[in-house]
Amino acid sequence: MMFHILVADPLSEEGLKPLREHSDINVSVQTELSPEALLAEIPTYDALIVRSQTSVTAELLEKADRLKIIGRAGVGTDNIDLQAATQRGIIVVNAPHGNTNSAAEHTMAMIMSLSRNIPQAYHSLKQHEWNRKKFLGTELKGKTLGIVGLGRIGTEVAFRAKGQRMQVIAFDPFLTEEKAEKIGIGYGSLEEVLKAADFITVHTPLLKNTRHLINAEAFKLMKDNVQIVNCARGGIIDEEALYDAIVSGKVAGAALDVFENEPALENKLLTLPEVIATPHLGASTVEAQENVAIDVSQDIACYLQGSAAANPVNIPAISNEHMGKVKPYFLLAEKLGEFVSYQSDEAIEEIVLNYAGDVSEYEVTPLSRIAIKGLLKRHLGDHVNEVNAMYLAEKKGITVHENKTKTTKGFTNLLRIDIVTGKRTVTAAGTLLNGLGPRIVHVDQFHVDVTPTGHIVLIHHRDQPGVIGKMGNLLGTHHINIATMQVDRWDEGGKAIMLLKVDRHLEPDSISALKALPEIEDVRTIDF
Numbered sequence: 071m072m073f074h075i076l077v078a079d080p081l082s083e084e085g086l087k088p089l090r091e092h093s094d095i096n097v098s099v100q101t102e103l104s105p106e107a108l109l110a111e112i113p114t115y116d117a118l119i120v121r122s123q124t125s126v127t128a129e130l131l132e133k134a135d136r137l138k139i140i141g142r143a144g145v146g147t148d149n150i151d152l153q154a155a156t157q158r159g160i161i162v163v164n165a166p167h168g169n170t171n172s173a174a175e176h177t178m179a180m181i182m183s184l185s186r187n188i189p190q191a192y193h194s195l196k197q198h199e200w201n202r203k204k205f206l207g208t209e210l211k212g213k214t215l216g217i218v219g220l221g222r223i224g225t226e227v228a229f230r231a232k233g234q235r236m237q238v239i240a241f242d243p244f245l246t247e248e249k250a251e252k253i254g255i256g257y258g259s260l261e262e263v264l265k266a267a268d269f270i271t272v273h274t275p276l277l278k279n280t281r282h283l284i285n286a287e288a289f290k291l292m293k294d295n296v297q298i299v300n301c302a303r304g305g306i307i308d309e310e311a312l313y314d315a316i317v318s319g320k321v322a323g324a325a326l327d328v329f330e331n332e333p334a335l336e337n338k339l340l341t342l343p344e345v346i347a348t349p350h351l352g353a354s355t356v357e358a359q360e361n362v363a364i365d366v367s368q369d370i371a372c373y374l375q376g377s378a379a380a381n382p383v384n385i386p387a388i389s390n391e392h393m394g395k396v397k398p399y400f401l402l403a404e405k406l407g408e409f410v411s412y413q414s415d416e417a418i419e420e421i422v423l424n425y426a427g428d429v430s431e432y433e434v435t436p437l438s439r440i441a442i443k444g445l446l447k448r449h450l451g452d453h454v455n456e457v458n459a460m461y462l463a464e465k466k467g468i469t470v471h472e473n474k475t476k477t478t479k480g481f482t483n484l485l486r487i488d489i490v491t492g493k494r495t496v497t498a499a500g501t502l503l504n505g506l507g508p509r510i511v512h513v514d515q516f517h518v519d520v521t522p523t524g525h526i527v528l529i530h531h532r533d534q535p536g537v538i539g540k541m542g543n544l545l546g547t548h549h550i551n552i553a554t555m556q557v558d559r560w561d562e563g564g565k566a567i568m569l570l571k572v573d574r575h576l577e578p579d580s581i582s583a584l585k586a587l588p589e590i591e592d593v594r595t596i597d598f
């Protein structure tokens with residue numbers, strides 16, 4: 071199968087090498103597409119790579135029939151409708167580490183340009199003015215830098231500011247005293263940071279609760295003549311409030327790399343001499359662009375070839391070490407989910423995933439997603455995948471529970487899936503046999519031992535002499551060869567099951583003929 075990848079924003083050519091080296095991946099770089107042209111193009115692509123320019127909207131995703139993965143060559147995914155992607159089963163990956171240094175360096179360049187009026191002085195000199203009085207700056211040494219958001223970039227900025235002999239104080243909901251001490255900075259509440267700082271730089275993502283985090287109220291708390299930097303996302307600072315705070319003289323200057331609306335050609339902040347700005351250049355270095363392009367390219371190639379992505383945004387990430395441990399169980403989880411889905415035709419109300427033994431020691435949610443994917447596939451087809459499995463289950467009104475227990479009887483690991491319907495609970499359990507792969511070992515209360523492959527016929531019947539022979543004869547007359555057969559019963563003459571492996575799919579007439587046998591209560595076929 072050939073995978074088609076569209077690169078819609080400018081990316082380092084070097085960084086696309088991990089994709090170009092695959093003969094089954096075709097890369098098309100089209101960075102000048104209008105939104106309308108992109109809508110027309112998208113149905114033919116399996117993967118889309120963007121930076122911050124292209125808006126990946128729900129409307130675009132609606133048309134993206136083949137799209138499996140979106141790669142964001144950078145950190146912020148606010149230009150991608152993550153909810154719509156998740157609902158459509160499209161995984162979104164980003165490159166969270168590759169541009170950290172560049173963004174931190176850009177922030178420092180902005181702080182230094184701001185404190186010494188470098189852009190304004192440069193502009194004046196180019197206009198043939200030699201004005202030394204107008205551009206009196208301030209030293210950074212001894213000044214306090216307030217950092218709002220001490221993640222990857224915020225932390226790197228803190229280290230660099232310390233190099234400038236600044237005092238640093240930060241606010242981040244995850245910042246502990248221990249971490250602050252380790253970096254050698256102070257920490258406080260948002261209010262404390264805003265009150266203490268001579269320079270304030272924001273490094274949070276743009277989220278519901280960070281939109282306009284720095285607003286008119288926040289400006290009131292700040293020192294007079296404070297200087298503001300935003301190299302994170304437009305919208306974290308309320309632009310109207312910033313404009314007013316500069317015009318009123320409260321804020322002495324602002325350095326902005328990002329804006330609420332980009333490209334920010336008409337932004338009125340740009341008319342103020344106190345505002346210096348760059349057109350979203352925080353990550354625009356040769357190094358960062360190469361790093362992020364390599365990271366997303368590798369993730370996309372990996373994902374398209376069936377492996378897990380390293381930096382997923384809309385499903386939980388799994389560390390390599392953890393992945394090594396749970397990956398062998400993926401096939402078991404998916405096949406068992408698929409198997410159990412055929413045991414009942416009633417509407418599912420609840421799914422319970424029970425992990426016992428070795429497997430219970432791992433983070434099992436990735437397995438649950440895959441089991442639910444297998445389970446929903448019977449009715450939802452290939453539309454369901456590990457990205458949207460939980461969402462689709464919830465949308466269908468199904469509640470999902472996970473149980474873990476270390477103890478197992480007889481098996482070192484056991485995964486049991488219970489499906490609860492309005493009328494009953496059906497169950498299948500499977501294990502991973504060392505070196506032999508997955509086995510289904512329980513169907514409801516019955517013991518079996520079958521590999522979840524090929525064509526399986528599950529027959530519920532009454533335990534009576536001759537029933538096995540009748541059933542074998544009947545399949546023979548329908549030219550169905552039985553490869554393997556398992557029988558188990560509850561008690562003599564009571565409920566029993568047969569689990570047959572047959573060489574081909576059973577047609578409806580064969581199923582009806584089996585059902586017509588008086589001892590047979592139910593016949594189900596599962597084709598893996």
Ligand SMILES: NC(=O)C1=CN([C@@H]2O[C@H](COP(=O)(O)OP(=O)(O)OC[C@H]3O[C@@H](n4cnc5c(N)ncnc54)[C@H](O)[C@@H]3O)[C@@H](O)[C@H]2O)C=CC1
Nearest residue numbers: 145146173219220221222223242273274275301302352353
């Ligand atoms: N200008 C540019 O070209 C670039 C901009 N960015 C942007 O920089 C920002 C930071 O990126 P990273 O450091 O990589 O992200 P990160 O995820 O490592 O750090 C973000 C931090 O913000 C904190 N945070 C969240 N809500 C907060 C709140 N209400 N108050 C205080 N802190 C809060 C989080 O706890 C986290 O520690 C993002 O918005 C990203 O999109 C990143 C790279 C380049």
Ligand SMILES: O=C(O)CCC(=O)C(=O)O
Nearest residue numbers: 121122144145146353354
């Ligand atoms: O792609 C870019 O140049 C912007 C980078 C950015 O804003 C990010 O990584 O969040």
